[in-house]
Amino acid sequence: MGVEGKERNRDLETGAQVLSGNMGKTIQRLRKAYNLSLSELAEQSGVAKSIISQIERNETNPTLATIWRLSQALDVSIERVLASGDEEPFIEKSSKADTPILVSEDGKIRLAIIGWLKTIEWLQWYDVQSEPGGVLDSDSHQRGSVECLSVLEGEFEVEVGGVTQQAKAGESLRYRCDRPHSVRCVGNAPGRATMVCILKAAVMD
Template structure:
């Protein structure tokens, strides 16, 4: 699971109006589900009642620090504030998804299917720049990573071994195992990354 505290905020790109709308809807839903008043939520999170009200009404753009305080105070995962209710059938064009995490000249990652309480996995798609590389995106020991190479020739560094990967190759990496994927070619490479929380927890 990605947490903003683990990410350099300078390299995150958001369409803020869309994100703020998700936060507003989810914050109100979580508060009502917990039978909390704004006063109660303010006491639990350390965020003022007026600020919480503005966020719920979509009148305020909460900072990352504010969102972290809310998540920690309510004892929820960060992603629950960005949750989008799933349709029965959903077709996703990765090129139209927001860039979730990016390091200029190295890689960019889009979240395809994020947090949903009904499932125990998340799906990402990553593009690795020519001569770029990316490391693991989670430090959760229960998160098993399943990688599918979609385009490009890559090198996988793991457990003091180097593996050559080509389009169509599938890789499973156990939870807690560090790895790095390197693109030594002169072309973009693309992978699909599925995080499976196989012990049923993702926090």
């Protein structure tokens, strides 16, 4: 990929982050800054006019694919308009006490939901801590969803559809999670990992 392509991808990533942060207000401001009607933005982005209208009124939570399409349609204006915007910098802090905890059926694996709850319909991520031998059995997610387990300490094994693979500290496993799957902490040592689940709603067409 050339320098121009890398810069464009970086701009699009910036756009997606911006749009996801102040969704409705940002999209409406960018659209009006370029004198675009809802119909024109719908035509340029491939996102239905009714959906854009709902997003601007904060009546719906768009998928990541929708955010990217709108970002692509508005990316030329993002940096310039933001530079003159009046929003304060966005930093949100969550305390340990405010972090929800999930526990596996055997009680040996704890998943702290460290991801943003507003994105949970399409992007989830967790801090995973397990005692030796801990097992986390999960049902199927939406078709096309993918999960990534990055091991920080110890060793984990993932089983999907009868196929198993192990990873130790510094290694990651990526796998389809749209079918029943299991994560196990193997060996005699405790394990820790970061788990990210990208649901179908976030997968680009």
